[in-house]
């Protein structure tokens with residue numbers, strides 16, 4: 001099956017996005033696709049200063065030339081993240097222009113247009129200018145609201161256009177960031193298997209296969225990605241698209257995001273900068289991805305078939321103790337109640353922990369083998385990132401290993417979704433895992 005066929009099949013399952021056009025020169029299809037999917041509607045091309053130059057202006061001119069009633073809006077700021085004030089800005093643009101948003105840009109502009117369009121009860125069209133994230137085709141928008149990074153439920157774009165010539169001309173770091181965002185689905189998939197075993201979020205088979213069946217293939221050409229080879233970049237964009245469609249099918253970001261993304265959420269919520277600049281989603285996710293690969297490496301060296309389930313259950317804290325721990329850990333965080341809220345949602349009582357741990361213990365050799373088959377080792381992932389041009393060390397995004405170590409405690413508590421660290425807490429191996437990764441000889445040894 002070609003990627004095009006795969007995407008077409010996946011779109012049928014997802015039922016939100018109607019068309020994806022990813023090819024060299026695809027920009028010229030924008031007016032015709034707009035007219036087909038938004039007949040007799042007015043368009044507003046939404047870009048920033050960079051993406052206006054990269055594609056926005058051409059899209060706008062072609063729309064006018066093809067007789068589409070079209071206006072433009074350029075977000076004036078030079079550097080921005082997906083924050084609420086931009087949602088208000090674009091809500092306002094859509095209300096005053098009474099037009100359909102045509103988002104021209106990368107992940108941030110797309111997420112903003114996605115949520116604002118939803119606020120205005122209308123669909124929108126996405127023109128991607130970089131293969132930098134998987135959010136183009138995803139269900140939901142990830143926005144910082146009241147200091148907390150949150151995923152707002154909203155439908156994916158009706159139409160997606162990605163001109164491979166435009167994607168290939170994007171800054172190399174953006175493509176490398178997209179590569180890392182795609183690679184994140186390796187550990188995220190493994191953590192979904194854990195949630196599946198626990199029964200908290202069963203694997204949605206369609207969403208799983210759409211992405212995981214082709215993931216290895218789509219990560220196999222980091223050289224091509226780094227060199228800006230059109231075929232490699234098109235394949236990367238296809239992979240990111242399938243990842244977004246997997247989220248559409250699941251109606252959640254579970255297929256594409258777990259603990260590795262939470263390291264990024266922490267950095268976004270604390271407005272982390274390195275050398276004065278905000279760091280990209282994908283680069284922050286790269287560090288989280290490597291960290292999770294390192295955790296899995298150490299996890300696989302353990303033998304959970306001999307787990308003392310009775311002892312773990314006897315030692316398991318009460319909800320009040322967990323809430324207290326969360327309040328303590330998050331006391332200096334921009335959202336001090338975040339850990340408290342999330343652990344309250346995901347807390348398992350002693351009976352549930354007994355069931356979960358018994359499943360791990362009784363299925364250990366097969367379950368471990370399944371996880372191992374899914375995961376890449378830290379070394380393999382590090383090598384791929386090195387070739388692709390993504391970070392291979394937290395210092396490259398201005399994060400110390402000490403901070404990464406401290407953030408790990410937050411990631412375990414900051415989302416209700418079950419992850420590897422939850423399993424480790426229950427099995428009383430959390431401290432050992434962390435000590436091995438950040439200790440002497442560990443992947444992120446603190447010197």
Ligand SMILES: [Zn+2]
Nearest residue numbers: 133134181285
């Ligand atoms: Zn992502």
